[in-house]
Amino acid sequence: MTRSHRKAMQLTVLLGLAIVLGLAAALYWRPGAAQEEIQGFLISGEVRDVQGQPVQGVQVAAWTTSGDEPLAEVESQEDGSWALILPGAPISQLRVEITRPHFSPYTVTLEQPELQQLISERIYRVGAVTLERQITPGFWVAALVFLGVLLLIAFEKLHSTTAALAGLSLIFVVSYVGGAFNPGWFIFTFERGLEYMDWEVIFLVMGMMIIVNVIEGTGIFQWMAFQAYRLSRGRSWLLALILMGVTAVASALLDNFTTMLLMTPISLQIAVALGINPLALIIPEVLASNVGGISTLVGTPTNILIGAYAGIGFNDFLINQTAGVLLALAAMGGYVLYHYRAEYRKQGGGISRKLYKKLEKNAGLENREALWKSGVVFLLVLAGFILGESVQMVPAVPALVGAAMLLIWLKPDVHQMIKAVDWTTLVFFMALFIVVGAIQEVGLISIIAGRVSTLIGDNLVLGVFVVVFGVGTISTAIANIPLAASMLPIVRFLSATIPGANSQVLYYALSMGAAMGGNGLLIGGEANLVTAGITQQTDSPISFGEFLKVGLPVTYITLTVGFLWLLIRF
């Protein structure tokens, strides 16, 4: 064993120990509960909207009839609860004003009997108050901006990040400038907008970008594709199935966009070598990547969003979704074999030794040291995802630790690695969170959720059906990241109101619908578009119609399998 190998081994052991110690420390550390004694007179209550959902951030203020300033003020919590503490005993009538932008104000008046109760017991419960929504000009601005952003992205009129940034800028300009002239135009403050930002998503995506960047540079996936070519010994149908499997696994561990960037060029060369239409290999791969990605938390950005929002962990996705995804992939494989049966029967004339060598070189492993090191780190990150849940460690932490480990261990050019973090994507997520936050703030999401809830009633099976097929159908044409981001509050509402939906089944339905629907049309997913872009560099470009012929049936086959799986699992 050389000195450098020994050093590498020692470092691996140390890093492993650090992770284990970190987990153990987190497991046994318990913060002491703060004990607070309430001084004064307490008035408490809770605020709900017309759908019975708690309303956060409501201003509650207690006024006397003569006072110029409130006796006490407070904001409602996430569960809609609030508690006002009055420093002294009120002697005359007391008014509790409950206000929040985009809701009609509500006033509770405490007369003598209620005040007597408050003075004698030092506590008075107002109970639940229902606030009515107000449709303001700000409501329409937020709704139109959101729709505009979706359309700009769908029709590729602007880069997704530019569209989302333009949307959030407009929201803040209207909110501050319009709101100064007429309060009806107000949407939310900058600070309130930032509260909609999900930093867990941002850091998880950032950590994974660094890890993926190292792994992709090793050429492992191209090597696997070439091994599939060798193993299949000219049997195109077998090759297609193996490549679908490789793509699905790669998508589950990395992300489907990166997977298709890696797989398409080498698959195209293999298809040419076999003498078959490259699309008979590439289209099944992109379909498998869209579906395979949803089997894990980190496989698609939509799963990352769903996981962070609903607190669904890596293990939850493995337990509740992976088997369903495998069944969907099997059904997809069957359809693909049927659709391309004529193409797979073709026998090519083979390629020259020179071409074979070139193909082997193009699919070769590029950096064996980086491969085994990144493999070790990736396994540790996976272990962190799986074991971290027992200590409430969010997945962003193992991802960031893994990224840091790779930077320390591999010592790559840090500037280069930080450049590998695609800031346009992170800025897109940040801007999108605020734009979606705006439509939540003004009540659009609540109104849509109410309508969907009326349609579904108490029927959970119908709820799962509507989410899987409804989101799946919309997702054929609308980018699934903004779609999933805007659907999350609706799914939370439905999960809280439909009996039995607290199992989080509707979140899994959203994950399946958003990802599987992306297979319907060429414009349904970024992996589809980038694959089409690569094939345009050859004489076998994927056309809209060609993709539709395979993608649309596969979409509804996999949605059906996914729907049935969720019914069985939950």
Next chain:
Amino acid sequence: MTTERILCPTRGGRRSFPNQDRAIALAKERGAELVFLHISNVHFLDMTASPVLVDIEGELEEMGEFLLTIAQERAEKAGVEAEIVVRHGEFGKVLRQVIAEYAISLVVLGRSAGGAGVTTPAYIEALSEKLSKELGIDFVVVHEGEIQREYHGSQDDR
């Protein structure tokens, strides 16, 4: 005396074979050397929100070389010496550069068979006419291996 060089921009693959065959035939007829050119353009990544963590230009370069090696082998089988060139960028711009760099005297340009190309016949004709006048070299526009039109240097087309 320097050997004449014919340039054949191609996307590679079976659908490009008829046009490649025409270029090979013209090279053989004139005793010219053939240069196969593959141009890729990653403009399709401009509108994506997903992170591009892959050296996609490198991957496309390898793919282009592989596809052009097939064309090169076919030319050599027909007794024509062929060189391969892989470039990235905007088609017209790269075409100009390669024509100048390799002292090209004739360009064989066409769409892939079966309407599979991403360029339109009108674009190919307009580009051929413009570049033939601008650079003073000949262009042959082909489709599915058949010559559609010829543009001769700064003179009018025949």
